[in-house]
Structure formats: structure tokens, C-alpha cells
Amino acid sequence: MLFLDHTPELTETDMIIYRIIVKNMNTVVYMRIRDLAKITYCSTASIQRFCQKFDCAGWSEFKTRLKLYVANKNLNQEYPTDLDSGEVVRSIMETDTPDGRQKIDEVAKMLLTRKQVLWIGQGTSKILAEFGAVNYSSFVNLSLLIQNPIDNPIVDFDETATDELCLIVCSVSGENHIIIKYIDNFIKHKIPVVAITNNVTSTIAKMSQYTLTYFATQQMIESDNVTTQTPAMFLIEKLIRRASSLKQVEKDSKL
Template identity: 40%
Template sequence: MFSSEVIRSFNELETAIYQYICQNGEKVVYMRIRELADETHVSTATIQRFCKKINCEGFSEFKIKLKMYLTQEKKQPIKNAEHSFVEFYERTLKGDLDQKVKEAAAVVGKAENVIFLGIGSSGILAEYGARYFSSIGKFSVHIKDPLFPVNSSLMQDSVTIVLSVSGENHFTVTHLNQFKQKGSKIISITNHNNSTVAKISDMNIPYFVTEEFCEGSNITTQVPVVYILESMGREIHRLNQ
């Protein structure tokens, strides 16, 4: 509900209001504007300006949006691992996944340099992918730091394998644009085939599972990604033999 850009724009009084709302959200949705003003030691005019800054016409609209946000944020039951695997099997493994993996492996097998890219949990899997590929004879490196400098010479005759659940991470998209402009072929493994990362890739392998969140963190199963990486690695090894 509060973007990083908006939070940075808050002055001292607005920051105090923001902090109070974060700690007392369930209480604020039932408050009158005067009550919130008294609790945060600001004027009602300051609260009105605060609401305008987050694109609300007034305090009433803000409370409606806050209530909707809190409802969405309430804990949802986490699906068991079996459900996630069955979903992956039904939606993806019964499709043309194997063919896409073979096509991607053929491209990677011919490349001189292989770069894995991911941020957050995808960064951990990027590290795993680079290690796995290196173990089967295709030396690879991984990048999980969004500010990591990349030498353009590394991009020559290279393939970048990017991992992203949403395919919309700002740092990932920015890196991909740089890599693509420097001539690297892009293979993406994402949960959606219509995401930004998928669209700017030369080849996309989607796995179509339901995204899950817990306490604001994305906990979507990564079993499909491990399966795809290991299948691709084994196919590369087979081709090299």
C-alpha cells in the first residue's frame, strides 16, 4: 500500500502517521480523523495531506483502502508440498516442457560463457544452477547482486539464464536489458510466460504454479525450477558426450 517512493517523500509528521498506521492498522480503520490526529499529535489537515500523498481523496477513502489491504494481507493457509508438485505436474510436465528444455540445452551447450542471474530466493537458485552446470562440465557463474558490475567481454558468445518467479523484478529486468544490448542470449525460467522478463527473453520456460505469500514474502514452490535446471544440465551433459 505504501511504495518506497511515497515513503521517501514523507516529511517528519507524515512519517509519524505512517509508523502509527503500520503498528495499529486494525485500529485505524475504525477511527475518526480527529482520533487519529490526537493519537499521532498532528492536525487533521496534516492527515488530509498524508491521504492525498498516497492517492486518496480523503480520510474515508484511505480507511477503505487500508481495510482492503489488511484483508488481503491476512494469513492464508499454506498448501502442502504434494499439492504444489501435483499442480506443476498437471499444468507443466504434461505439456511441452521437455522439448523446451532440450532446445534451451542445445543453445547453452554451444555458448562459451554461461551466466545465471537471480535476486532473492531466485539468486540462491542461480548459485545452485551455476554450481550444478559446472559439476557436469559446463562452467558457469552466477550473479545475485543487483549492483554487480559486468564486463562487456564476458557477454560475447554467452547465454544468460535468468530465474524469476514473477518476472517483474526491477533489478532483474534492468540487468537483462544490459545483457541483451551487449549481445548475450537470454533464457528465462519464470512462473508466467507473459511477464516482462519472459517477453524480453530469446527463450522462456514457464512452470505455471499458483504463487503463495506468507507474511509478505513470496514462498511459491521452487521445485519446478530445480527440476528444469537439473533436466537442462543433464541434457547438456548428454549432448557433450
Template identity: 35%
Template sequence: MLFLPYNISLKNTEIDIYNYIINNLNQVGLMRIRELADATHVSSSTILRFCRKFECTGYAEFRLRLQAYNKSLGDHRLAIAPVDEFPFLEFLKHTHYPDFQEKITAAANILLESDLVLFVGVGTSGIFSRYGSYLFSSLVSLALNIEDPLNMPLYNLVDNRHQKICLVALSVSGENESIINYINHLKAHHAKIISLTNSGNSTIAQLSSVNIAYYNNLEMYEDTNITSQLAVTYILEALARTAHQAKCSN
């Protein structure tokens, strides 16, 4: 809440003050207490009580902290490098190598042999997980996407060895805890795991029946992982098309 790392309880009048400040950060940082009181139709003493709720001894300290907070918002507009196509071109070369083709074929065969196919991912990987389930459903057979692995328990999954289950897990880091828990639970039900990760040495990769790693340069913007997903798109499409061709051949 503003420059505080947690929410505080505000009265209706104080909420009006807060909303005015949020909507006029640049101006409020230069206002005197009387000017802010007039703008929000309250008394100066009400403004002071408001400031103390934000752990400030008075309005002067509040205004300084507000100015610093406003400046920090502008500092977050960091520059990022343009898209670098070279790693993707290198990845495309690798797709012609026998080891990559063997993994695509092995993964496609597992998908074709499965009675139930689940896709799962978190964050950006969740978006491509949905795309993967849509693509596979369109070209091969019905696949389900797990929208929220943290709130989608598998406690009632029937332990039927005759039912073949496959989980396709997407994770850039390969270390997402909720997906690892999903994998461990499904492996207890004899499921096969196909994973798409940025590294073949990650935990998720090591737990998988087949792992397809794409080795892109890891790129972060503040706390957000913005690693390119071009290779993931290619792998998903290659899997679905390979499985479709094999299905038609059979």
C-alpha cells in the first residue's frame, strides 16, 4: 500500500485521501499539508492522522517517502534487449539431430498410447500448456489442461494400472514446486511424464520419462521470467504433428 509492504486499515475518509494521492502522485509530492487537506476536503489534523498510519511522524516525512516511492515507479522502466534470433536458429539446427528426433518420436508414442493426457504449466508456461492441450485435442485426441495445479488436487485419481496416464509438464526453470508435486503424485499412479524445460539437468527433467530441453538464454525483467518461448512453441507443434502422423499411419 503506497510505500508500505503490507495493507493497513483505513476509514472511509482516509480511503478517499488515499485514492486522491494515488491518482495524483506527482502533484501531491509537491503539495503543502493545507493544499492536500483542501483538495481532499478534510482538515490538516486528518491528514496528519493519515500520515501516522503510514508510519510517518508527520506530513514532511510522508511527502519525502511518497516522492521516493513515485521515483521508484519510474526506475522500474528498465530497458531490455531486442529479440535475439541466434539462440532460436541454433535450436532449429539442433532439431535435425537424431537425438532430438528420437525424443520427439518417443514422446509422441507415449502420447498416443495414453488414455488420459494432461498438460500443466505455471505463469507463461501455463499459457503454452493451454495451447498444447488445444493443439493435441485438435490433431490427436482429447487432452486436458490443468489451469491451477496448486488448487487442482489429484487425491481421487483412480489407481488403475490399465489406464495409461501421461502428464506433459512445461517449466522454464524445471524447478517449480507445485509441478514437481504433481509429477510425484502421478508417478505413484504409474503415469508417464513428458517435460519441456530449459535445462536437461533440472529436477522436473530428471523425473520425466522423456525430457525435451531447449537451452535458451534465461532472461528476467525484474521478478518476471521473460525467457523466449519460441522453442516451446516449436516443440509442442512438432509433438502434436508427429503424433497425428503416427495415428494416421496406424
């Protein structure tokens, strides 16, 4: 991870700091610790602890090592094709923590109160959304993918529909402007929106009533986001199977 040859144990606060650094590597190397604290909304103490997890005494040493890493990366022009298996496994294991299970249970219970679950995504996230729609239909109830949000705008909803619908949004960055504009109508009509994203501080995450996050280092090839979707796919399947289990428990209780 970055200039380390291993992946340190990072908290959610650490991941917020990490994402900002990775996204702005060419500029953060010139920032003071106070400047970084402002854009990450974290304390300077949190940043110092983050640096120590990267085997640095503090922010100054971290910046020095990061500068060398960025210079070497620019020199080699390596494409981000490798995957950090430790990071992927840790993100998957996060779903089994008490907090992870609680969040999944909360969303799963809400889904069972809705007759129609819609899925949406763009790019590779659209493939994930389709995976979610197909699996939800198999395990729980008929579910649909919104194929093209640009050609299928939603202007208004019937009042009866708002109590039956739910929208699940798949977005790595959580900043896709097409998706943001599309889900705005759902939110205005108080239809529950679930965000499955790699960015807990993103616009889509903040707009959504429910947010399920995973951790994966952002990887770009020019303007294309090629961040791994493995943790997201696991999270989707975990959510669907949990909803299916709760539905079966509900059925058994009525017998």
C-alpha cells in the first residue's frame, strides 16, 4: 500500500485520510498537516496516527516518503493492474464485524418492506447493479435494473408507488453526476435510497438514507476508474442473502 510492501490495519478514519491522499498525491506532498486536516475533516492527531501506521514518525516523514513514491511512480508510468489481496480480504471481513452486520441487517429489513427494489449504476458499477437485480430476483423478490437513466428520466411518482419502491445505487466514487441527478427525484419523494460505494464522504453517500461502504484503493487509467469491484460484489451478495434469510424467518413465524 503506497510505499509500503504490506497493508497496514486501517480504521474508517484512516481510510478517509488515505483516500484523500491517494486522490491528491501530487498536491498533498506540499501541504501542511493542518491543510490536510481541513480537507479530510480529521484531527491532526488522527493524521499523525495514520502516518505511524505507515512506519513514519509523523507527517513530515510521510510526505518525504510519499514524494519519492510519486516521483518513482511517474517515472515508471506503471498501470494499476495489480490487486492488493490483503486489502480485499480485510474489506470483505469488515462485513462480519458487529458494525458491519448491523448496517447490513438494517438495510435488509428495510428492503423486505418494499415490493419493488430498483438498481442503478454506471460503467462497471452498472454490471454490479445488474448482478444485484438478478440475484435479488432469485433470492427475494422481482427486482429491476434501470438500464439507461439518461433516456429514462423520472419526473414524478404516483403516491402509492412511493411506499413500495426502493433504489439501490452502485457507485465506486459516489460522485457520478448522472446518478446524482437521477436519484434526486427519489429522495424528494422520500423513497429510500441505499448507496453501495467506496467513498463514505461522497455526494451519493451523503444523499442516501442508507450507506454500505467497502474499502479498495482507487486505481485510475487516465480518466477511467478501474478500482476493483470485488468487495462491492461480495457486499451485494451478502446483503441479498441476509434479506433472503430474514424473509424465510418471517415466513416460518407465520406457519
